[in-house]
Amino acid sequence: DSGVTQTPKHLITATGQRVTLRCSPRSGDLSVYWYQQSLDQGLQFLIHYYNGEERAKGNILERFSAQQFPDLHSELNLSSLELGDSALYFCASSAYRGIGNTIYFGEGSWLTVV
């Protein structure tokens, strides 16, 4: 158990809908990251938040947004969902930002868009 908690574990929704994925980082970790894993794209970095502030953006679509709250938990909002958004979404956390901090991953939220 990495200590990173993600909910829900599984989600099935229709195209055009909106969903919110939730993440609780390891106790005390200030950085939260979101990654997407799909069969054709592999593990792709989406976004990095540190202590409530966005620090880096990767291949995140404009239909997707994220935020980190004062209690350090984070949410990833996916809207206008398309079939191609079906994937595993991982949240990860680390103590600080910067290299050398071990990044721990949650078990993921499996999103299926039908």
Add this chain to the structure above:
Amino acid sequence: GESVGLHLPTLSVQEGDNSIINCAYSNSASDYFIWYKQESGKGPQFIIDIRSNMDKRQGQRVTVLLNKTVKHLSLQIAATQPGDSAVYFCAETAILTGGGNKLTFGTGTQLKVEL
């Protein structure tokens, strides 16, 4: 652009043998490299890391070697066990503008341990 690639998509080894999983990276500016293990239905699990100023680091039954000259990373697993069966990813990281950092993952190698 940045890319991290793996040489072999599948590696089969006999239980008790040593495993070597290889990875090539292209970003010479990368400062930090990590190996993750991902079992079916689970998230990536940290195995071992190495900074760019090192060429070798050992953990419990695992060793990571870094050759910056040829931009090559390898993970050696000693006395491979059935529980080692998983997909192994190498990842590189660098600091981004704004102080953020991201992991760039390779495509992964499926390790199969045969009894």
